[in-house]
Amino acid sequence: MRVFVVCFLFFLFLIQGSVLQWLLPQAWGTSFVVIPQLVLSGIVMLSLYGDEQMAVLFGFGFGLLHDIVYGPAWGISAFSTALTAYAAVLVSRHFPPYPWIAGLTNMVVQWIHLFIIYGWFRLFDFTQMPFFPAISYHIIPSVLFNVVCGFPIYFLISRIYRKNEQNTIQLFG
Template identity: 20%
Template sequence: MIRLLLPALFVFLFILESLFVELLPAELFHSDRILVPHFLMAGILFLTAYLSPKHGILYGFIFGLLFDLVYTEIIGIYLFMFPVIAYLFAHMIKILQTNVLVVSILTLFGIALLELGVYEMMLLINITDLDFLTYVKIRLVPTIILNLAFIILAAYPFKKQFETIADRLSHD
């Protein structure tokens, strides 16, 4: 049962991102800002911190591939970025503490890194022509604020859930 809970949670986060985009578009606020939910990435990074880096990187790889297949025209951007960010995050967590505040701040940093990596890749292959300052204003900052709100709401439940799963897996 516990082995199905983790994949179910991440499938839920994957679906929640698309539901958020569909149900709460930026036009609703009469704004040209682009809000990009990265709830799945936040979950992967909390998983990396509180369960294990191996699980975080594996889920990053699996859901990065799924994300590319479903949402992007180019296979590989999220397939590469999710596990690499989880790997870097795991190394930062080894140096720093794993309290919920530090993990939340590093998760927000990881989401910013993901956004910047995707922007640079899109710029490199000429999918976007936004200059960097415009990108920061209309996409990066609103995305960081949205994901900060999500992290504030989800950090403690994620921490408790992943610690519980880690405890159960260590006793099996």
């Protein structure tokens, strides 16, 4: 099962870095920039069903992969993805993984992740964009796009976990 999860997250990583770049508004010349983070949505949905160690390790691993391939410095996405995956695990301890809980958790986690990334980029002077234009032109469109794209990911992961749950035998419970 973990091999499938890693392959699925790697597939999302490839999709967000290749195919989606041609379909997003910035490729058409608009002022809005959508930052696709399908891997983060996948990790959030996995953390609603899995344990905290798996979520944090997947978050750190795929965040570091994102830093190596796209980032100006190593560790920024790794830290923020692992932190937000842990936050999603904390939510999953208190609420069942209903679709609206998953969507709300994904939205909050996307906000937190993008604010952390923006804060680190401002701190290390990788960007000079002021706060309010960053919110209106980058963060809000990105969060909306990633929440909409997160629902098919949620339904696929919940179906896999329900199918896997039916194939297991529980003793004493």
